[in-house]
Amino acid sequence: MNKPNTAFNxxxxxxxxxxxxxxxxTSVLLSNxxxxxxxxxxxxxxxxxxxxxxxxxxxxxxxxxxxxxxNPASDYLVYWDGNxxxxxxxxxxxxxxxxxTTTPSEMFHLNNGRLRTKAVVFDENTETLPHxxxxxxxxxxxxxxxxxxRTFMYRDFADYKALLGSLTNAQKIDLQFDxxxxxxxxxxxxxxxxxxxxxxxxxxxxxxxxxFQKTISRDILIKIGxxxxxxxxxxxxxxxxxxxxxxxxSGDKSPVVYKFTVADYSTLVDDEGSIIxxxxxxxxxxxxxxxxxxxxxxxxxxxxRSKLETASKKARDLRLVLDxxxxxxxxxxxxxxxxxxxTNRAKVYNVANINFVLADNSIKRISGIEFTGNLDSSTDGAxxxxxxxxxxxxxxxxxIDHCTFKNCRVKLNNQQTDSxxxxxxxVNNVADVDFSTLPIGNTQNDFITIHGSEFIxxxxxxxxxxxxxxxxxxxxxxxxxNLNTSRVIISDNEINSIGTTDxxxxxxxxxxxxxxxxxxxxxxxxxxxxxxxxxxxEDKSLENLVFDKTYLIEGNVFENDVDIxxxxxxxxxxxxxxEEIGKTFVKIVDNTFIKSGNNTIEQGFVEVSFVDDLLVKxxxxxNKGTATSGLGIYGLYMRNNxxxxxxxxxxxxxxxxxxxxxxxxxxxxxxxxxxxxxxxNYFKSNAVAVNHxxxxxxxxxxxxxxxxxxxxxxxxxxxxxxxxFIRIANxxxxxxxxxxxxxxxxxxxTNTGNTITKSIIHSNxxxxxxxxxxxxxxxxxxxxxxxxxxxxxxxxxxAVNHNDSTATDIAGIITDLNDLISKFNAVVTLVNETKxxxxxxxxxxxxxxxxxx
Numbered sequence: 001m002n003k004p005n006t007a008f009n010x011x012x013x014x015x016x017x018x019x020x021x022x023x024x025x026t027s028v029l030l031s032n033x034x035x036x037x038x039x040x041x042x043x044x045x046x047x048x049x050x051x052x053x054x055x056x057x058x059x060x061x062x063x064x065x066x067x068x069x070x071n072p073a074s075d076y077l078v079y080w081d082g083n084x085x086x087x088x089x090x091x092x093x094x095x096x097x098x099x100x101t102t103t104p105s106e107m108f109h110l111n112n113g114r115l116r117t118k119a120v121v122f123d124e125n126t127e128t129l130p131h132x133x134x135x136x137x138x139x140x141x142x143x144x145x146x147x148x149x150r151t152f153m154y155r156d157f158a159d160y161k162a163l164l165g166s167l168t169n170a171q172k173i174d175l176q177f178d179x180x181x182x183x184x185x186x187x188x189x190x191x192x193x194x195x196x197x198x199x200x201x202x203x204x205x206x207x208x209x210x211x212f213q214k215t216i217s218r219d220i221l222i223k224i225g226x227x228x229x230x231x232x233x234x235x236x237x238x239x240x241x242x243x244x245x246x247x248x249x250s251g252d253k254s255p256v257v258y259k260f261t262v263a264d265y266s267t268l269v270d271d272e273g274s275i276i277x278x279x280x281x282x283x284x285x286x287x288x289x290x291x292x293x294x295x296x297x298x299x300x301x302x303x304x305r306s307k308l309e310t311a312s313k314k315a316r317d318l319r320l321v322l323d324x325x326x327x328x329x330x331x332x333x334x335x336x337x338x339x340x341x342x343t344n345r346a347k348v349y350n351v352a353n354i355n356f357v358l359a360d361n362s363i364k365r366i367s368g369i370e371f372t373g374n375l376d377s378s379t380d381g382a383x384x385x386x387x388x389x390x391x392x393x394x395x396x397x398x399x400i401d402h403c404t405f406k407n408c409r410v411k412l413n414n415q416q417t418d419s420x421x422x423x424x425x426x427v428n429n430v431a432d433v434d435f436s437t438l439p440i441g442n443t444q445n446d447f448i449t450i451h452g453s454e455f456i457x458x459x460x461x462x463x464x465x466x467x468x469x470x471x472x473x474x475x476x477x478x479x480x481x482n483l484n485t486s487r488v489i490i491s492d493n494e495i496n497s498i499g500t501t502d503x504x505x506x507x508x509x510x511x512x513x514x515x516x517x518x519x520x521x522x523x524x525x526x527x528x529x530x531x532x533x534x535x536x537x538e539d540k541s542l543e544n545l546v547f548d549k550t551y552l553i554e555g556n557v558f559e560n561d562v563d564i565x566x567x568x569x570x571x572x573x574x575x576x577x578x579e580e581i582g583k584t585f586v587k588i589v590d591n592t593f594i595k596s597g598n599n600t601i602e603q604g605f606v607e608v609s610f611v612d613d614l615l616v617k618x619x620x621x622x623n624k625g626t627a628t629s630g631l632g633i634y635g636l637y638m639r640n641n642x643x644x645x646x647x648x649x650x651x652x653x654x655x656x657x658x659x660x661x662x663x664x665x666x667x668x669x670x671x672x673x674x675x676x677x678x679x680x681n682y683f684k685s686n687a688v689a690v691n692h693x694x695x696x697x698x699x700x701x702x703x704x705x706x707x708x709x710x711x712x713x714x715x716x717x718x719x720x721x722x723x724x725f726i727r728i729a730n731x732x733x734x735x736x737x738x739x740x741x742x743x744x745x746x747x748x749x750t751n752t753g754n755t756i757t758k759s760i761i762h763s764n765x766x767x768x769x770x771x772x773x774x775x776x777x778x779x780x781x782x783x784x785x786x787x788x789x790x791x792x793x794x795x796x797x798x799a800v801n802h803n804d805s806t807a808t809d810i811a812g813i814i815t816d817l818n819d820l821i822s823k824f825n826a827v828v829t830l831v832n833e834t835k836x837x838x839x840x841x842x843x844x845x846x847x848x849x850x851x852x853x
Contacts, residue, residue, distance in 0.1 A: 436467030545582030
């Protein structure tokens, strides 16, 4: 492209006179040559010697070129467009330049266009003209139409904070609205159209004909102080969660998350705990492992009963536990519908026989609560901590554990007539009850009663009681044999009970009473100490046995000042025996029975009657006190049992019969004893008037036995010729075996008024050997022996084997034969000496009693 030669134009104007310039200002010399080199040649031809020669110059300049007229617009810069010089878009008014404008307002004015550059460098400028950007003191400023300058905002915290700080309160509120509210046409659920009735002027507002919803990040969990505040708070969106910090005041309970919903608003009920309703929706508690009484405000305020029962129902419905996490003072009975526990060992105080009533058979556990009763001596009933509602049926797998009971009772009394309670556990509890100021009266003040239940475990409890009638009473429902309490385990308990003998208050009874056909009882590994109780355990059912029943009493330590165990001892059973079809089996093994105090025990530590199979083995009977009358203390008292095995027992310091087997009935009803065993027992009395083993009647009719075995027993007494170690009287017996018994009685055995078909009596020792504790050994019985005499060892040399002969001639054979004879003689010597020593050993063993003669 050919470009205008601006150097040439400038040269021309600089070297022409004014007149000539006037002639040529509208003319331009152009070369007919079109290339730049020709144009350059033309411009280079004039020389200085001819400059003053106008014609010469003109001649020179016009030689070979053509001229044309150049007439650009006034005040525009020109440019070469390839064919001619034309006016550009740059306008110059003598001071200012403009592009696309003839009225530039600034030194350089770009009108209606865009400017692109790598950078713009600003000089310091303090002026404030309209619509300009300047920099002053390291801040950029922009001015508006009125020349008001504003600083530019940097993207940093300082500028952001300064901006917010410069706002007025009204501006901040207006700005907050833009942040917090978004225009919406639907309500919480995202479906229901907005109407004026759904506006609450908080979450949803209306401006003109538009609706706006307050917004919040869904990652934010809002915190609400109290239930009252929560009830006044609508959520920002459906499903929003809020953390409730307290009930009456913030912090008075553990926080719980609530979730908001507008669904089912008309049907949901504000229960003041799990459901809190607002003006537009409902907050639903998101309980985890438990519902607490504080979640319902039941720890203070009014309507405690209603709140507790509502909380318990909600826990039941959610299959959670109700946590009694605050102390309670109850003034009315509370129905419980769920498991209840206490994570902080809360105390529940009962006033005037108030209690928790189990009202739902889904309840499985009561745990960790401290119940305290308020005793009222004007009534004969001690407060009840827990009881079963009269209409409750089918209670199963229910446990009371780790609770404390102070001056109150527990009543699990099934009153239904068609079902048993099953799998009831009372374990790891502590009771400290003192009813000594209350009359026993009709309520009897038993600590725990269980009626009509199957599979009961009463274990690992620690009970200290005073003035109770019984520690526990178990019985059937309304004397119904088919709904009896059965399969009971009482194990590993520690019980210390002081009963009462007050003439007005009444006499305390058993520690445990198995009443009305209770059956299948295990009493194991307990430590029980009692005073002023008639006995520890008593089965006094009067009903006929229509099933078999068993007792296992094992590994216990019993200490009492009167009787300890009484099984089927009630005289009222006499007329019912002919109708019984069930059998009773009793095992009393490895227990320690301790008699303390000075009361007499006329019916025996263990009184067992009308039992089909009785085993009393490995027990210790110890008298620590002294009797107050000549009747003395009976260790074991048995009546009308069919098979009895009394073995390996240890009894000391008794003052009357140690064992008595007598007939209680006026009629035998064909209930005759079959077999009676006394074996390996040790008896030692502390008085002279003692028959240790006494088998006799106490009614009109003689006892009838098949076999009586009295084997390997030992008896000791201080000395009286009028009493016997063994006495059998007024009995009809097929076979009596009295073998290998030892006693320091002068008279070991008497037989008075009996009809005995056959007697086997031998190897007994009726001497005054007080130190003899065990019988002498026999081939069949372990017993005492002494060491035999010392027998020297056999000293002859051992026999030597003879090798096979290798002789090949007569001389060699003779040599081998002589060697064989020598060895044979040595064997003969060894055999003879062995025989002599063996015979000596046999004789010594027989002498010492180690071998039968």
